Amino acid sequence: MTTLTKLRARVSPQAITKVTRIFNGTLDDIFAELFQNARRAGATRVAVTAEHLDDACLITVDDDGAGIADPIDLVSLGQSDWPGECRSREDPAGMGFFSLAGLDTVVSSTSAAGSFWLAIAGDAWTGEADIDVLPWDGPRGTAIAFHFPPGPDGKLERTVEAAARFFPLPVTYNGKDIARADFLADAYKIIERDGFRIGVFRDRHSPHVATLNFHGVTLKHAFPVIKEVHHTQWSVQVDIVDAPDLVLVLPARKEIYRNTALDHLVALCRRAIFSVIYAEPLHRLSFEDWLEARFYSDDFPQAARQLPLWSPSTAREDYRQVPAFADLEPGATIYDDTDSYDSVTFGRALRRSNGGEPHKLGGPDPRAFHEPITNFIGYPWYDALSCFIRTGECLTHDGDQAAASEPDALTQRPDAIRIELTDQHGNRLDVETDFVIQEGDDSWGDPDCAVIAVTRGSELDPNDLTDLIIDAVFSPSDDSDADSYDTQETRFRHDAAVRAHAILEGDDAAILAGIRMAFADRVAWRIPHGRKLQLTWSSSGNDLTLVVAGEGANQ
Known part of the structure; x- marks a missing residue:
């Protein structure tokens, strides 16, 4: 066990033997590091040249900077000879040159302190071989040449272009100016x-x-x-x-x-x-x-007094596009629907109250309803708005009132329906309508299980009611073994139409509607053009006859 009482961190000499693994050795790393060194050296330009040999590419990066004063700093990992001002402003690590580790490299440099030329290859990178430093007679600056494995056509030039694109100094490649751009060119x-x-x-x-x-x-x-x-x-x-x-x-x-x-x-x-x-x-x-x-900024204004206009959502919507925002007018109110049953019911009530507008309530207490935006909770103008939710329905049968949730409330069509709304302050708002739909047991995907009421005086026809049922209930399955959306929608529409005809016209009409739709989907297309099918079917027998269209009018 050591008896030392003080230690100081140091770099092991063996670290240099792992220098070839410090960088990935890609051209991107190499150009990035050499370009940065040129910039720190005060260069005004950088020139890259490439000579394609049989088994390699000789690449040279040349700059007109201050040059390297002492070659020992070049090959000393973690050490650099940058001036004190550069070191304080940029914290150079003395590692960039080692992005070339493992590659045959030649460096020639001229500085105010002198000139030199040296070559590094093989074991010289890991400190296991000497590097000869030779005299050099060249212009001020540094040129670094290295062999790199050949790559696909154009890759080298594209790599130089990428390195130079946002570099602050002009760069040339084989004498050609490389285009540069402002990194923030498209900024707002x-x-x-x-x-x-x-x-x-x-x-x-x-x-x-x-x-x-x-x-x-x-x-x-x-x-x-x-x-x-x-x-x-x-x-x-x-x-x-x-x-x-x-x-x-x-x-x-x-x-x-x-x-x-x-x-x-x-x-x-x-x-x-x-x-x-x-x-x-x-x-x-x-x-x-x-x-x-x-x-x-203390005077930063509040969010604009705007909210999206309310519109009904449907059960089949996986993603709902938020309606357009609109300025708040007098009477602006929020309606927070809880599900597609609620949304479709309220949407029908609004359209009936004003002649068709999907977000306005007509009558003696007109209002414009907007969607809730919970992210706005806290703004004084938003918190001051009434936010209504649907809290109940009242159905009138021959002057007697009952809640829609009561078991016998829908055994016959009511004379009137009133939707009861309540805001966050306990204020009530009653809306007269002719239609209400609620979720019943197992009603998702099954229109027969939905709880539906339509007034006796309603102007809804079977097609309108079918669409309302579909909007409130139909939620297609996206399981991998499920039928296509169109197949699911067609099957559901048949069931919803039968339910709509039964409510508005009675059981016989519902049976005929189901037969008519099944016939149209599966049989009608088989009847030849210009022919007519006459069909009689009962439990005791059936008769099918094809006649020329126009014949058998009295049969």
Whole structure:
């Protein structure tokens, strides 16, 4: 057991033997690291050339920077000869050159301190062989040439283009200028602060898009995204200008190191988004996001006094498109339907009250109903609105009233139906209608189990009632062994139509309707054109005759 009382961390000399595994050794890594070194050296341009040999490609990266003062720093893992100002501003790790580890590499460099030329191959990368340093007579700057395995046609040029696209210096490939672009070119608004250019983007967020440009090295980081309620989604991308405290995780530099600088940047991004929203004509921030926005601006306005107009939902909807938002008018009210039975019932009541509008209540107490938006709870204007739910129905039979849920209430068609609504304050609102549907036992997928009432004086015809039943009850199965949607809908429509005819016209009409639909689906298409089928069928026998159309009129 050791008797030491103090220790100090150090790098084992054996670490250099694993240097070929520090980087993936891809061209993307190599160009990213060499380009960054050129930028730190104060270069004004970078030139990449490629010579395709029989079994390899000779690639050279040449810059006109300050050059390398001491060659020993070049091959010392974790050590660099960058000036003090560069080290304080960018925290260079002295590892970038080792992205070439394992490749036959030649370096020639001229600096104010002198010039040299050296070649590294094989064991020289792992410290197991000497590297000869030879004199060199060349212009100021550094040229690094290396052999790389040949790749598919065009891949090398595409890799150079990708590395140069957002790099701050001009880059050429075999003498041709490589196009560059502004990382924030498509931003809705660009805000410059604390060494960052923050681009705020409108409705253009994707986890597959790079969000940070670190002097040409682009990364995917999950910066803040703020989504307004059924409205704009705001996201950001960040272009680094001068941020010495924001550093990348070494050695690969594929993610941002979590420190106070990153926390500060995230806060700046949120502030930037809120500042853009503040300048918009209106917003639909959730109440929670609005409270945060007020930390940045005390006079941040509340969300626009708008809500989606209420419209009925159906049982078959897996996803429902939110209706268009509209300004709140006097009499604006919220209706919070609980299911498709409730929604279809209330929608019929509204259309009947005003002649067809799906969201307005006519009569002596006119109102415009809107959808509830729970994210708005907390805004004073939203909390002040009455929010009604359906709390009961009352059916009148010959002057006597009964609740629709009572077992005998639907044995005969009522004279009148009244839907009872109650808001969050206990206020009642009664709506007269001619139709109500409720969920009965096992009613999902079975129109015969739904509880339905239609007044005697209703103007609903069997087709209208069939559609109402379908909207309230039909929920197709998406199991892998289920029939197609069309087959399920057709079968359900037959059952719903039979139920509708039975309610409105009686049992005989329902039987005939079922036969008629079955005949139309399965038999009618077999009758030849210009012919007519005469059919008589009973338990005692049947008779089918094909005649020419127009014959047998008296039979």
